[in-house]
Amino acid sequence: MTFQPVVPLGGLNGWIFLQRTAEVQQETYSNSGLIARETEDFRSRIGEVQTAEALVADRILLKVALGAFGLSEDIDNKFFIQTVLSEGATDDGSLANKLADKRYLEFAKAFGFGEERAPLTSEPGFADTIVNAYETRSFEEAVGEQDENMRLALGLERELGTIAERSVSNDTKWFSIMGNPPLRAVFETTFSLPSSFGTLPIDQQLETLKDRAQSILGSDDVSNFSNEEALDDLTNKFLLNAQVQAFQAAQGGSAALTLLQNIPRLNLV
Structure with a gap:
């Protein structure tokens, strides 16, 4: 059974509570039930995936991959996701570069499909990077099931901080x-x-x-x-x-x- 985050209050008081307990709650969440099985499976098998088609065909791997970039809602949009990945991120005309939502571009860059070199799935540290991001965003989504504003607040530092530091x-x-x-x-x-x-x-x-x-x-x-x-x-x-x-x-x-x-x-x- 997967641990459900505790968000007893909304608003500013709830945010204070969540800030104080988020680290412990997320660790408990990541080590429980389904999340732990999914991340273990991803770590053990992602290195074998060499094409966008292969990733999209495996629902567990795709769930972790999409979740790591906050794109979980696209789990059933397989043709769209395969196109985003297979066209890659280097060509200005690729779908990932055309989309207004730049999470897809980061997604395509991270996996490196559709490029002249081999994809990045078997690179050292790749699986851990994706799993860590998935655990963080998956926890945020679980928080969001109770209070969507808390989910948005949790991700704010990461999402906005990245943009703020760009040259x-x-x-x-x-x-x-x-x-x-x-x-x-x-x-x-x-x-x-x-x-x-x-x-x-x-x-x-x-x-x-x-x-x-x-x-x-x-x-x-x-x-x-x-x-x-x-x-x-x-x-x-x-x-x-x-x-x-x-x-x-x-x-x-x-x-x-x-x-x-x-x-x-x-x-x-």
């Missing part, structure tokens, strides 16, 4: 955020953007995000999120706004005032 323009970093569904969800919630926001022209979305970041976070420079203090500030604002929005939706606007009067006092400005 590209600030606008390119924002486009990467927009192309990453979990990060987009965090910023849209933090900035109280409507569900229709994603239908706006891409340049208008960019300017709106930058304007809101400057106004609400004090800066539109994505590089700032490599700083722990800036990341904590974003996380707190995200969870607070998500909690307020949930109360508003469930009980009407008066619930927001009640919530704000009862949450812990935090330095959110």
